[in-house]
Amino acid sequence: MEKTAKETGKKVFDEGIKAYEKGDFAKALECFEKALKLKPDSVGALCNKGAALYSLGDCKMKMRDTYGAGDCFRKAIASYGQALKLGPKDKDALEGRRNAAQKLAEVFKQAAQE
Numbered sequence: 609m610e611k612t613a614k615e616t617g618k619k620v621f622d623e624g625i626k627a628y629e630k631g632d633f634a635k636a637l638e639c640f641e642k643a644l645k646l647k648p649d650s651v652g653a654l655c656n657k658g659a660a661l662y663s664l665g666d667c668k669m670k671m672r673d674t675y676g677a678g679d680c681f682r683k684a685i686a687s688y689g690q691a692l693k694l695g696p697k698d699k700d701a702l703e704g705r706r707n708a709a710q711k712l713a714e715v716f717k718q719a720a721q722e
Contacts, residue, residue, distance in 0.1 A: 617646035621653055628660055633667065636660040654691035655700045658684040662708050669711070674719045681712040 624639030640657040644650060665680030688705035691698055 614647070617643045617650070617653075620646070621650070621656075624653075624656060624660070628656065628663070633660045633663040637664065649694055651691045651695040651698055651701065654687050654694070655698065655704060658687035658691065658701070658704045658708065661687060662704065662711065665708075665711060665715075669715065669718070674715050674722065678712060678715040678719070681708045681715060684708040685712065 620639050621643040624636045624643060627633075627639060628636035637657060637660040640653050640660060643653040644657065647653065661680045661684035665677045665684065668674075668677035668680060685705055685708045688701045688708060691701035692705065695701065
């Protein structure tokens with residue numbers, strides 16, 4: 609029996625959650641992007657994509673990769689922004705965007721000191 613796009617999207621989304629919980633942020637990002645191809649208006653997938661990007665940015669900051677970290681935080685802000693267009697009062701999206709913007713400011717500060 610063939611799975612519907614909704615079932616496949618949920619499966620891929622759940623795989624992303626599991627990967628994120630294991631700390632495999634790159635795999636989580638890949639899963640959330642696949643889920644969004646199947647359901648582009650998923651606020652949950654957009655927020656989780658933002659969270660995965662944020663966590664990847666955090667890892668890059670620890671490795672002193674300011675360019676890579678900045679890129680991740682900018683993409684996280686964009687993902688949370690898309691989520692807010694669909695759900696303007698979504699608390700996870702609001703908080704995630706705020707946190708990613710703060711981290712991006714830290715990246716700029718760190719880059720200026722190098």
